[in-house]
Amino acid sequence: EPEVTQTPSHQVTQMGQEVILRCVPISNHLYFYWYRQILGQKVEFLVSFYNNEISEKSEIFDDQFSVERPDGSNFTLKIRSTKLEDSAMYFCASSDASYTDTQYFGPGTRLTVL
Amino acid sequence: AQKITQTQPGMFVQEKEAVTLDCTYDTSDPSYGLFWYKQPSSGEMIFLIYQGSYDQQNATEGRYSLNFQKARKSANLVISASQLGDSAMYFCAMREGGSARQLTFGSGTQLTVLP
Numbered sequence: 001e002p003e004v005t006q007t008p009s010h011q012v013t014q015m016g017q018e019v020i021l022r023c024v025p026i027s028n029h030l031y032f033y034w035y036r037q038i039l040g041q042k043v044e045f046l047v048s049f050y051n052n053e054i055s056e057k058s059e060i061f062d063d064q065f066s067v068e069r070p071d072g073s074n075f076t077l078k079i080r081s082t083k084l085e086d087s088a089m090y091f092c093a094s095s096d097a098s099y100t101d102t103q104y105f106g107p108g109t110r111l112t113v114l
Numbered sequence: 115a116q117k118i119t120q121t122q123p124g125m126f127v128q129e130k131e132a133v134t135l136d137c138t139y140d141t142s143d144p145s146y147g148l149f150w151y152k153q154p155s156s157g158e159m160i161f162l163i164y165q166g167s168y169d170q171q172n173a174t175e176g177r178y179s180l181n182f183q184k185a186r187k188s189a190n191l192v193i194s195a196s197q198l199g200d201s202a203m204y205f206c207a208m209r210e211g212g213s214a215r216q217l218t219f220g221s222g223t224q225l226t227v228l229p
Contacts, residue, residue: 042205042220043159043217045218056216099166100166101147101209101215102149102164103161
């Protein structure tokens with residue numbers, strides 16, 4: 001069964017460093033998403049991406065964040081200068097624009113900013 | 115106002131019993147979708163079941179069913195014949211209509227299945 005994959009599973013970085021989180025969405029899906037979940041809290045939407053551009057973004061997704069689809073399979077989230085409060089689980093998801101348009105999530109990348 | 119409300123932070127159920135996890139939602143959009151996801155302690159988010167606002171019947175997927183009461187704006191998840199592996203956090207989420215595709219999640223319910 002096709003699935004969303006994410007690398008790395010855990011990333012530790014120093015405050016102020018740049019990180020890139022990588023995702024491979026399900027191959028025939030058209031929409032890609034990033035969400036984050038701070039420990040013990042609800043899942044929060046960051047950004048959605050369609051046809052090589054951002055289609056929606058939340059207030060959390062400020063200038064420190066960017067997304068890219070550098071090739072036909074990868075979808076990345078870059079955080080330019082990490083802050084302590086960026087520590088969270090980051091989930092990538094994808095959907096196929098069907099009637100249900102169900103979003104399937106990857107296993108997540110746990111980002112720890114020291 | 116909260117768009118998705120899950121009022122049960124924690125629930126316990128005996129193995130093989132049924133359990134209902136509550137979810138209420140708030141939207142003025144006539145077209146929306148409701149989703150339930152399971153998050154085991156390992157952290158991944160697993161899609162369980164979907165209910166569309168125009169769907170005439172309550173959704174079912176194996177041991178999962180959705181008790182959809184549109185007038186009351188509730189979409190409760192029913193898990194029948196609970197198993198130890200059902201112990202996890204359960205999130206209700208909504209996608210409102212139009213071009214927006216983002217999911218809005220509730221705060222979750224931690225379900226523990228007791229042997």
